[in-house]
Every structure is written in structure tokens, then in C-alpha cells.
Amino acid sequence: MNVGIDKLGFYTPAYYLDLVDLARARNEDPQKYLVGIGQAQQAVIPQSQDAVTMAANAASPILDATNRQQISLIIFGSESGVDNSKSGAIYLQNLLGLPRSARAFEIKQACYGATAGIQMAKEFVKNHPDQQALVVGTDVARYGLQTAGEVTQGSGAVAMTISANPRTLALSTNSSVYSDDIMDFWRPLNRKEALVDGHYSNDIYQQFFLKTVHAYCEQEQCSLTDLQALTFHLPYTKLGLKALRTLLPEVSAAQQTQWLSEFEASRVYNRQVGNLYTGSLYLSLLSLLDQTTGLSAGAKVGLFSYGSGAQGEFFVGTVQPGFRDTQRRSRIEAALAQRTRLDVDQYEEWFTQWPTFNTANVTIDPAPDGAEFVFTGVVDNKRQYQRRL
Numbered sequence: 262m263n264v265g266i267d268k269l270g271f272y273t274p275a276y277y278l279d280l281v282d283l284a285r286a287r288n289e290d291p292q293k294y295l296v297g298i299g300q301a302q303q304a305v306i307p308q309s310q311d312a313v314t315m316a317a318n319a320a321s322p323i324l325d326a327t328n329r330q331q332i333s334l335i336i337f338g339s340e341s342g343v344d345n346s347k348s349g350a351i352y353l354q355n356l357l358g359l360p361r362s363a364r365a366f367e368i369k370q371a372c373y374g375a376t377a378g379i380q381m382a383k384e385f386v387k388n389h390p391d392q393q394a395l396v397v398g399t400d401v402a403r404y405g406l407q408t409a410g411e412v413t414q415g416s417g418a419v420a421m422t423i424s425a426n427p428r429t430l431a432l433s434t435n436s437s438v439y440s441d442d443i444m445d446f447w448r449p450l451n452r453k454e455a456l457v458d459g460h461y462s463n464d465i466y467q468q469f470f471l472k473t474v475h476a477y478c479e480q481e482q483c484s485l486t487d488l489q490a491l492t493f494h495l496p497y498t499k500l501g502l503k504a505l506r507t508l509l510p511e512v513s514a515a516q517q518t519q520w521l522s523e524f525e526a527s528r529v530y531n532r533q534v535g536n537l538y539t540g541s542l543y544l545s546l547l548s549l550l551d552q553t554t555g556l557s558a559g560a561k562v563g564l565f566s567y568g569s570g571a572q573g574e575f576f577v578g579t580v581q582p583g584f585r586d587t588q589r590r591s592r593i594e595a596a597l598a599q600r601t602r603l604d605v606d607q608y609e610e611w612f613t614q615w616p617t618f619n620t621a622n623v624t625i626d627p628a629p630d631g632a633e634f635v636f637t638g639v640v641d642n643k644r645q646y647q648r649r650l
């Protein structure tokens with residue numbers, strides 16, 4: 262029996278910053294951001310969105326009556342949680358009207374949280390094939406104004422249903438995992454922005470990639486030539502390209518061309534929204550599935566997940582016959598195209614305002630942007646959420 266990703270949904274806020282505008286404001290050559298970093302735009306989150314609402318907005322469009330009956334595990338992967346105790350999964354369960362009998366909790370390990378959730382969900386579904394899991398990766402990547410990391414910010418969520426006989430991607434039984442106690446990126450409890458040793462984090466990411474991909478091939482006695490495409494956690498798209506390039510000398514010229522072409526498909530969406538932390542790898546997978554011209558059912562795709570601190574994992578997915586979903590693709594392309602462009606002053610103002618903590622009674626006027634789920638403020642230190650449609 263195959264187990265894997267049945268459906269994927271994506272949400273990103275309806276506002277963005279154009280990185281040419283940011284480059285001009287920061288006295289940088291725009292080519293550094295567009296080519297050197299590989300990002301064109303960055304999502305900007307309004308006060309009326311947070312990790313919970315983005316997760317709900319990503320999941321809601323993909324859930325049908327069968328999902329609502331069969332989902333008995335809800336895993337909220339995030340490093341942008343809204344409470345130190347209560348998990349985002351409980352808010353999500355309630356907002357989406359999912360069964361009260363479901364097990365719901367939050368997982369944190371930097372950008373790796375959604376992958377941990379998927380692997381747990383996979384084992385769960387193997388043991389309970391008549392049930393499904395909902396796994397979300399939802400985050401706001403923040404480094405601070407006028408920092409080197411600023412160009413790699415972003416926000417959004419990816420939601421996935423994990424089921425038996427999935428229509429999109431069957432997951433390999435095994436994966437290779439590597440972790441070590443490393444201070445490449447972290448966010449102490451008193452901070453709204455991450456601290457990062459940027460160049461060191463790039464080095465560790467690439468080391469973990471090579472370790473896990475080679476360990477996987479050795480352990481599963483497979484060859485790199487079995488893989489038609491590779492997808493990466495993409496904190497910014499150039500880093501995935503750099504990691505991919507380290508493997509190119511190990512394969513034929515034809516395979517290099519194929520991998521590079523699939524990589525372009527896999528970064529179309531990420532270039533426009535920036536880092537989603539937990540959701541980034543799965544947004545890249547979504548981009549590949551929607552934008553590929555070369556893949557068909559049966560193709561094998563390598564997935565490299567990385568979470569600072571640090572945990573890496575490499576595993577493989579087999580593309581299933583139902584992987585193309587033209588409605589999903591149109592919905593995502595329209596959502597990205599219809600976003601409102603903020604100027605740098607507006608972005609800086611919004612950046613400074615976000616997030617709203619639970620320190621007092623606060624009312625937030627939801628931005629008039631059509632988001633289904635919004636955060637409307639805090640009453641008696643309790644966060645308030647609303648469904649608007």
C-alpha cells in the first residue's frame with residue numbers, strides 16, 4: 262500500500278514587496294537580489310494574519326467531506342507559534358470544523374517541523390489506512406529591517422493531507438536523517454526576529470544535503486540516476502541551486518539538463534513569496550508539480566528538508582497519476598498575480614507593527630483582502646479568530 266501526500270493547499274498574504282524596490286532602498290545592485298539570492302518578491306504579512314490564520318487559509322480550500330470525516334491527526338509545523346502552551350493545531354481544528362476526536366498538536370524544529378509531521382503522519386496512516394492526517398507548515402520569516410537576511414524574509418503556509426493511495430506523491434518508506442547541535446540560526450524566546458550566522462548556515466545546509474543524499478543512496482542501494490528531479494528547502498532559491506550544482510558532476514549531461522530544468526519549475530512560486538520556513542520545501546514541491554513540463558506519473562523526486570539548529574532529511578516521492586491539478590494551479594497563479602504591491606515605507610511600517618501579542622485587549626481591523634480566516638484582535642489575553650466567507 263502506498264502512503265503519501267494526497268492534496269496540497271497554499272496560502273500567502275495578499276501583499277508583497279518587490280525586491281528591486283528593496284535593493285534600491287538598501288543601496289544594493291538589484292541583480293544581487295534577483296540573481297545572487299534568486300528572489301524577485303517577498304510576501305508581507307498584515308496584522309490580521311498569523312501562523313494560525315495562514316494555516317487555515319491554506320487548508321480550507323482542499324478539504325472535502327471525506328477529509329472532514331477521516332482526518333484524525335492534525336499536525337501544526339511552525340516556528341511562529343502564537344502561544345507558548347496552546348498549540349496552533351487546536352485553533353486550526355476548530356476553525357476548520359475538523360473532528361473533535363482528532364489528535365492535534367504543534368511541532369517545532371525550525372524549518373524541519375512539517376517534515377517531522379509528514380513522517381509521523383505517514384506511519385500513522387500505514388497503521389490506520391482508513392484514516393487521514395492534515396499536516397501544515399506555516400511561518401513568518403523575519404530577520405529585521407536593514408539586515409543581510411532581510412532579502413530572504415517571507416510568509417505563508419502549505420497544508421497537506423496524508424492518506425493511503427495518495428493521488429499526488431507516494432512517499433518512500435525510508436529516509437536518511439542527520440542532526441547536530443549547531444548555532445546557525447535561532448530565535449531566543451524574547452525576540453520577534455531570528456538571529457543568524459548567514460554564511461555558516463549556508464555551509465551547514467549544503468553539508469547536510471550531501472550527507473543525507475549520499476546516505477540515502479547507500480542505504481537504499483539506489484542511484485542518483487533514478488531521480489528525475491530534486492526539490493529543496495528553499496530559504497532563498499539560489500541556495501537550492503547551489504546545493505543542486507554540487508551533485509551535477511555525479512550525473513550525465515542529459516540528467517544535468519533535466520535536473521536544472523525541473524529546478525526552475527520548482528522555484529517559480531518560492532521566488533515570489535520568499536522563505537516560508539516549514540512550508541518552503543512543500544511550496545517548492547507544489548511549484549514543481551504545477552509548473553513541470555517534463556515529469557509524468559512514476560517519476561521519482563528527491564526531497565531535501567533542512568531545519569536550522571540543525572536537522573536534515575532526504576527522502577523520495579513517486580509522482581502519482583493525479584498529480585496535475587489545473588484548478589489548484591490557476592488558484593495559486595491568480596492569488597500571486599492579484600497581490601497588492603507595497604512600497605518600502607509601507608512594508609517597513611507593517612513590519613514594525615507585526616505581530617500583535619496577547620498583552621492587552623486589542624482590536625485589529627482585518628485587511629480587506631478576501632482572506633477567509635482572519636485574526637481580529639485580543640480579548641482578555643485570548644486571541645480572536647474569525648471566518649469571513
Ligand code: HMG
Pocket residue numbers: 290292293294296297298340370371372373409410411412413445446457458459460462463466494496497500503536538567568569570
Ligand atoms: P549577503 O552576505 O548579503 O550576500 O547575505 P552575499 O554577499 O553572500 O551575496 C549573495 C550572493 O549574491 C552571492 O552569490 C554573490 O556572489 C551574489 P553566491 O556566492 O552565494 O553564489 N551577488 C551578486 N550576483 C549578481 N549580481 C550582483 C551580485 N552581488 C552579489 N551584483 C545571506 C546572503 C543568504 C547569507 C543572507 O541573506 C542571510 O543571512 N539570510 C538568512 C539566512 C539563510 O537564509 N540561510 C540559509 C541556510 S539556513 C536555512 O535554510 C534555515 C532557515 O530557513 C531557518 C530555519 O531552519 O528555520 C534559514
